[in-house]
Amino acid sequence: xxxxxxxxxxxxxxxxxxxxxxxxxxxxxxxxxxxxxxxxxxxxxxxxxxxxxxxxxxxxxxxxxxxxxxxxxxxxxxxxxxxxxxxxxxxxxxxxxxxxxxxxxxxxxxxxxxxxxxxxxxxxxxxxxxxxxxxxxxxxxxxxxxxxxxxxxxxxxxxxxxxxxxxxxxxxxxxxxxxxxxxxxxxxxxxxxxxxxxxxxxxxxxxxxxxxxxxxxxxxxxxxxxxxxxxxxxxxxxxxxxxxxxxxxxxxxxxxxxxxxxxxxxxxxxxxxxxxxxxx
Amino acid sequence: xxxxxxxxxxxxxxxxxxxxxxxxxxxxxxxxxxxxxxxxxxxxxxxxxxxxxxxxxxxxxxxxxxxxxxxxxxxxxxxxxxxxxxxxxxxxxxxxxxxxxxxxxxxxxxxxxxxxxxxxxxxxxxxxxxxxxxxxxxxxxxxxxxxxxxxxxxxxxxxxxxxxxxxxxxxxxxxxxxxxxxxxxxxxxxxxxxxxx
Numbered sequence: 001x002x003x004x005x006x007x008x009x010x011x012x013x014x015x016x017x018x019x020x021x022x023x024x025x026x027x028x029x030x031x032x033x034x035x036x037x038x039x040x041x042x043x044x045x046x047x048x049x050x051x052x053x054x055x056x057x058x059x060x061x062x063x064x065x066x067x068x069x070x071x072x073x074x075x076x077x078x079x080x081x082x083x084x085x086x087x088x089x090x091x092x093x094x095x096x097x098x099x100x101x102x103x104x105x106x107x108x109x110x111x112x113x114x115x116x117x118x119x120x121x122x123x124x125x126x127x128x129x130x131x132x133x134x135x136x137x138x139x140x141x142x143x144x145x146x147x148x149x150x151x152x153x154x155x156x157x158x159x160x161x162x163x164x165x166x167x168x169x170x171x172x173x174x175x176x177x178x179x180x181x182x183x184x185x186x187x188x189x190x191x192x193x194x195x196x197x198x199x200x201x202x203x204x205x206x207x208x209x210x211x212x213x214x215x216x217x218x219x220x221x222x223x224x225x226x227x228x229x230x231x232x233x234x235x236x237x238x239x240x241x242x243x244x245x246x247x248x249x250x251x252x253x254x255x256x257x258x259x260x261x262x263x264x265x266x267x268x269x270x271x272x273x274x275x276x277x278x279x280x
Numbered sequence: 281x282x283x284x285x286x287x288x289x290x291x292x293x294x295x296x297x298x299x300x301x302x303x304x305x306x307x308x309x310x311x312x313x314x315x316x317x318x319x320x321x322x323x324x325x326x327x328x329x330x331x332x333x334x335x336x337x338x339x340x341x342x343x344x345x346x347x348x349x350x351x352x353x354x355x356x357x358x359x360x361x362x363x364x365x366x367x368x369x370x371x372x373x374x375x376x377x378x379x380x381x382x383x384x385x386x387x388x389x390x391x392x393x394x395x396x397x398x399x400x401x402x403x404x405x406x407x408x409x410x411x412x413x414x415x416x417x418x419x420x421x422x423x424x425x426x427x428x429x430x431x432x433x434x435x436x437x438x439x440x441x442x443x444x445x446x447x448x449x450x451x452x453x454x455x456x457x458x459x460x461x462x463x464x465x466x467x468x469x470x471x472x473x474x475x476x477x
Contacts, residue, residue: 233370236377238431241460248371249433267383271430 004038004082008072020090025057026272027094036099089145110153114146115206117216120247136181139193140202166191213254301335305350312345376467390469405450429460
């Protein structure tokens with residue numbers, strides 16, 4: 001089986017996305033079985049990889065600088081070196097073996113985009129606090145942070161081409177499809193949701209499954225009775241030398257999309273590195 | 281009558297506009313009643329001289345007379361320090377992890393914690409800035425939780441220290457601790473540092 005994870009980053013003055021991608025790649029190497037732990041990194045400046053202590057966690061490094069920030073992910077089908085790919089956001093951590101999810105996707109799907117997320121306490125997120133553009137305009141609420149696709153399949157090619165077209169023409173698509181609630185920015189999630197709606201494939205590519213389970217740490221969707229600017233204002237982030245993560249006093253088992261980029265400190269990176277070195 | 285001029289060499293050595301300041305205080309509890317220049321305080325019985333710097337900070341509103349008290353036995357001015365200098369709002373304030381010096385950018389910590397692996401001693405100390413003429417206002421207990429590395433859910437030891445115990449001297453505990461552990465505390469001061477030797 002030719003499978004791997006794809007992470008797309010670009011240089012940014014405020015956030016070191018390479019560091020986040022490196023932490024994610026380390027966590028993949030630390031938790032996934034051989035054959036399910038390949039990682040490809042797409043980056044505008046591959047020279048920066050030399051500064052990492054364990055650049056080997058990236059099995060492929062692809063130089064690409066046509067887009068900046070998150071827009072680059074919409075090119076995932078053209079950038080991936082794998083036949084079967086899961087494209088991830090850089091600000092995520094793997095905490096246990098998820099290879100059985102991959103077996104299902106490889107066997108049964110050509111394209112699948114996550115459509116559910118969970119709080120750190122394991123509750124399914126139902127709030128549309130950050131997703132009013134989806135609910136008000138009746139657009140499938142997709143999370144591009146976990147997108148599985150088979151390369152060169154008709155459905156994936158058509159979907160990603162339309163997604164890119166939407167990202168390049170946001171005003172026209174806002175006027176046509178998002179008149180009930182216009183988001184400030186049409187990002188990858190909105191573009192993917194719109195593409196699924198226009199192609200009428202939401203039931204094929206985002207049907208209800210018990211996985212992937214993604215913990216989404218945006219603060220206002222944690223079912224708290226108070227407002228918050230950051231999840232870590234109210235719940236601690238405790239990563240240990242066994243590669244386990246507790247948020248508050250809840251042990252995390254699923255993929256965590258931590259959102260707050262400064263949570264990945266040099267100390268946590270060093271812990272992930274030490275776990276990887278001891279494993280290999 | 282003609283005034284005799286002072287010798288120029290002596291005159292030039294005199295400090296310019298040097299005003300001395302005094303505080304008037306309550307003889308029963310040492311609380312300050314006012315700050316006065318020397319010429320306006322001649323008739324007061326209960327007064328002590330204070331530094332111009334302190335007088336300026338009170339005059340400018342940077343501090344006030346309630347920030348100080350006269351220590352009656354020694355007749356010295358002491359600063360009353362509010363025990364909590366950090367507001368306790370976020371989880372990182374209520375349960376603050378003391379970061380290892382190796383990973384921290386803090387260069388002027390308020391509270392230092394060091395563990396000597398050889399002697400198995402965990403030592404607490406405070407910055408020199410808290411060691412002179414400060415009295416602490418209110419309850420001054422600091423509780424430190426020694427826990428599993430980066431996991432306050434697994435408590436190894438709970439240590440209690442009063443601020444006054446470590447302002448001028450250090451306080452040590454003999455503890456046999458694992459290779460890696462963390463120290464958490466209620467964040468009363470802004471900057472804490474941890475170090476293993």
